[in-house]
Each structure stands twice: as C-alpha cells, then as structure tokens.
Amino acid sequence: MARTIDKLSATIDKILKARGMQSRVPEYRVSSRWAGTVGAAIARHAQPRTLRGGRLLLIVDSPAWMQQISLMKPEIIAKLNSNLGAEIIRDITLKLGELSSSPMQPEGEEVPAVISREEREMIDQSVHEVGDGEIREAIKRMIEKHLLRTRKESGR
Secondary structure (H helix, E strand, C coil), X not given: CCCCCCCHHHHHHHHHHHCCXXXXXXXXXXXXXXXXXXXXXXXXXXXXXXXXXXXXXXXXXXXXXXXXXXXXXXXXXXXXXXXXXXXXXXXXXXXXXXXXXXXXXXXXXXXXXXXXXXXXXXXXXXHCCCCCHHHHHHHHHHHHHHHHHHHHHHCC
C-alpha cells in the first residue's frame, strides 16, 4: 500500500485550521513586522493589539501621537499591506492606553525571559527544511512560545 506524503506547509495549514489558528497568522505577521514597517518612532508610541476583519486596533500612548497616527493612517495601511504582500488591513482604529512589552499578546500572559542559544539552535535545526520562510518563522515562534510556556508551568 503506497502512501502519499503531503508538503509540510499543507500539513501545517491543516493543523492551524483544525485548531482555529489559521485566522491569527496575519495578526502574528503584522506584529512581527510592525517596527520595521512603521519605523522606530511610531513603534515606540503605538502597538498593534488585534486584527479582525481587516481592522487593526492600535494602542497609542498619548493623545499627541494618536493625532499624528490618525493623520498617517492611509500611509501606514499602505506600508503594512505592501510589507505583508496582501491587502490584509483595510482600516486602523486607535485606542489610548499603555503599551505592553509584547504587542498582540493576550493580556495577563507573561512571557519568561529568553530562549537560550542551545534551544534556539535546536529550534532552527527542527525547522530548517521548511521551504516557506513565513511558515518557518511562524513554526519557530510557536515552538518558542510552547517552550517558554512549558518552562513557566514547570517553574523553571
């Protein structure tokens, strides 16, 4: 009996879809590319919080920056969509608030320090054959998050 082997990317898509996580991939892409796309000045004062239905919610740390970003919305949307390679963001909603140390992370979820060099090498070896760069980076982030969560739960 012959077996067919699916591409890893197709398998990952199936897993993400089965767990209801496929819709969150654009959100993670926005978060990981935010500072590089909008620049350090804006990134210091505004962070993406959620992306739903093409509407990106930004948390902004001051009324002055809220006004500035409001005027720059079309430019920011165009830059983000260009960087993402698709028309994912249609509008931006601004909300005044405190910036978190980790944008687009569920509130109340604390991320422990860092991944060690050895752990990072192990993760890199685990995903080095994944051809699609975005999928490879998403898998790496999921493994890192799992590793950190497991470490936190075990008290290490």
